[in-house]
Amino acid sequence: xxxxxxxxxxxxxxxxxxxxxxxxxxxxxxxxxxxxxxxxxxxxxxxxxxxxxxxxxxxxxxxxxxxxxxxxxxxxxxxxxxxxxxxxxxxxxxxxxxxxxxxxxxxxxxxxxxxxxxxxxxxxxxxxxxxxxxxxxxxxxxxxxxxxxxxxxxxxxxxxxxxxxxxxxxxxxxxxxxxxxxxxxxxxxxxxxxxxxxxxxxxxxxxxxxxxxxxxxxxxxxxxxxxxxxxxxxxxxxxxxxxxxxxxxxxxxxxxxxxxxxxxxxxxxxxxxxxxxxxxxxxxxxxxxxxxxxxxxxxxxxxxxxxxxxxxxxxxxxxxxxxxxxxxxxxxxxxxx
Numbered sequence: 001x002x003x004x005x006x007x008x009x010x011x012x013x014x015x016x017x018x019x020x021x022x023x024x025x026x027x028x029x030x031x032x033x034x035x036x037x038x039x040x041x042x043x044x045x046x047x048x049x050x051x052x053x054x055x056x057x058x059x060x061x062x063x064x065x066x067x068x069x070x071x072x073x074x075x076x077x078x079x080x081x082x083x084x085x086x087x088x089x090x091x092x093x094x095x096x097x098x099x100x101x102x103x104x105x106x107x108x109x110x111x112x113x114x115x116x117x118x119x120x121x122x123x124x125x126x127x128x129x130x131x132x133x134x135x136x137x138x139x140x141x142x143x144x145x146x147x148x149x150x151x152x153x154x155x156x157x158x159x160x161x162x163x164x165x166x167x168x169x170x171x172x173x174x175x176x177x178x179x180x181x182x183x184x185x186x187x188x189x190x191x192x193x194x195x196x197x198x199x200x201x202x203x204x205x206x207x208x209x210x211x212x213x214x215x216x217x218x219x220x221x222x223x224x225x226x227x228x229x230x231x232x233x234x235x236x237x238x239x240x241x242x243x244x245x246x247x248x249x250x251x252x253x254x255x256x257x258x259x260x261x262x263x264x265x266x267x268x269x270x271x272x273x274x275x276x277x278x279x280x281x282x283x284x285x286x287x288x289x290x291x292x293x294x295x296x297x298x299x300x301x302x303x304x305x306x307x308x309x310x311x312x313x314x315x316x317x318x319x320x321x322x323x324x325x326x327x328x329x330x331x332x333x334x335x336x337x
Contacts, residue, residue, distance in 0.1 A: 046076060046335040047289055047307030054299060058274060059106035060321050063201070065271035065281055065299065066213060067313055069330060070264055072306075076335030077261035083202055084245070084252035085185035085326035088315050092190070097324045099197040102278075111211060114142040116156070123160065124149045124224050130163040130170070131222055140211070145178035148221040160220070164188070164246050173246050174253075176229070181205060181215025182270070186326050188248040199280035199325025200271035200313065204255050206235040207265050236260065254332075261336065269313045269328050273299050278321050281328070285312040309333065 049070045057064040071078045116135050123131040131149060136158045147154050162174040166188045175184040175198065182201045189196045205215040216234035223230075227243040237260030245252035257266075271281035276298070284302040285294045287310045294312075295305070305311075314327025 044334065045309060045331075046078075046333050047072060047309055048078070048311075048333050049073065050284070050286060050305045050308045050311050052284070052299070052302045052304065054273065056300075057272075060102040060104070060272060060274050060278055061106055063212070063270045063272055065200070065269065065273050065313075067269045067284065067302075067311075068207075068265045069267040069308075069311065071262065071266060071335065077263040077337065078257065078266045078333060079261040079336050080254070080256045080332070080334040081204075081267070081330060082244070082252060082254055082332035083185070083204070083267070084250050084329045084331075085187055086250040086329060087187055087190065087196070087248075088324070088327055090315075090318050091196075091324060092192070093318070094193065094324055097193065097195070097197055097322075098320060099322050099324075102321060111140050113138040113140055116158075121154055121157075123147065123152065123154060124222070126224065128165050129224060129227065130161075131224070132161045132163065133157040134159045134161070139179065141179040143179040145217050146219050147178060148219070149224065162243070167248075173251050174243065176220070178217055178220050180212075181217050181231075183253075185251045185253065185328075187250045188246065190248055193324065196324040196326070197322040199322045200269050200328050202267065202269055202328060204267040205231065205233050205239055206237070206262065207268060208235070213268060213270065237262070250326075250329075267330065271313065271328075272321065274321075276315075276317055277319055279315065279319050280322050280325050281313045282315045282317070282319070283313075285314075286310065 051068050053066040055064050115138055118137050119135045121133045123133050133154055135156055139158045144156050147157055147160060157178055160176050161172045163170050163172045171188050173186055173188060181203055184198045184201050186196055186198055203215050207213050207215055217231055218234045219232040221230045229241040231239045240256045242254045244254045273279040273282055276282045282299050283296060284299055285296045286305045286308045287294050288307045289309055310331040312329050
């Protein structure tokens with residue numbers, strides 16, 4: 001597995017092809033609107049409310065973007081939905097990626113960090129998938145969330161990575177941080193790139209705020225045969241999270257709250273925005289019931305949208321921060337008692 005990790009240690013210099021008139025025209029075509037990632041079919045989809053709780057920042061390493069999804073006011077609780085990641089429209093123009101940290105205009109964090117003995121463990125591997133766990137040297141929470149795969153249980157992990165054998169070799173495409181419930185998704189890399197960046201994070205479950213929005217998790221279990229995570233929430237209930245798609249067109253998770261549906265805020269996108277050209281997410285798009293067109297608004301001016309059947313949070317122009325990071329799409333909202 002060390003060989004797998006080294007395989008993905010790539011150069012992080014950036015460059016995109018010059019924005020000629022022809023390329024600008026191509027951008028215009030590509031940026032008409034996001035096509036929804038294929039996902040699970042839902043018999044009776046419902047609309048949800050999307051709200052922007054983003055705050056301004058000049059620091060490119062601060063997660064200042066926060067767009068929440070809530071069940072309809074006075075309506076049905078949410079039982080199920082789909083969340084996916086797909087490449088930005090301009091991915092075909094990227095020659096190499098820039099994902100180095102940019103701490104200019106950043107203040108020193110005042111958060112308390114706990115120290116740990118670092119380690120890396122392989123929780124599961126076969127010819128098609130790998131699940132790897134990590135303990136960092138420092139982390140902002142000191143919480144033990146047991147992670148189970150079959151009869152094996154690991155404690156104290158800060159991050160778990162899911163890898164798949166892709167058409168161009170092994171690729172990491174999904175990350176979960178068990179102590180605070182953050183997920184990161186990305187599609188498999190396109191043929192012309194040697195790797196892509198993560199960008200936005202997603203939360204789902206009973207969201208609360210402890211210095212930042214989190215989902216408090218009691219335990220995680222993973223079934224390699226079905227590629228399914230079972231997440232037990234500290235505030236009650238659980239979610240079954242199934243990998244429905246993982247290829248170069250997109251990565252899609254089916255999130256099922258089962259017999260413990262959620263009312264109120266049930267999901268959110270966390271990301272970074274400084275300027276349109278220095279952002280992991282800079283625009284919001286959404287579609288209502290039976291609408292034949294998408295609505296779009298720049299992230300700083302978007303406030304709220306009701307009866308949302310599909311939500312897209314992403315970028316229409318090239319960013320110098322995590323240039324290849326994917327867009328995020330939510331859809332397939334289902335409600336019921």
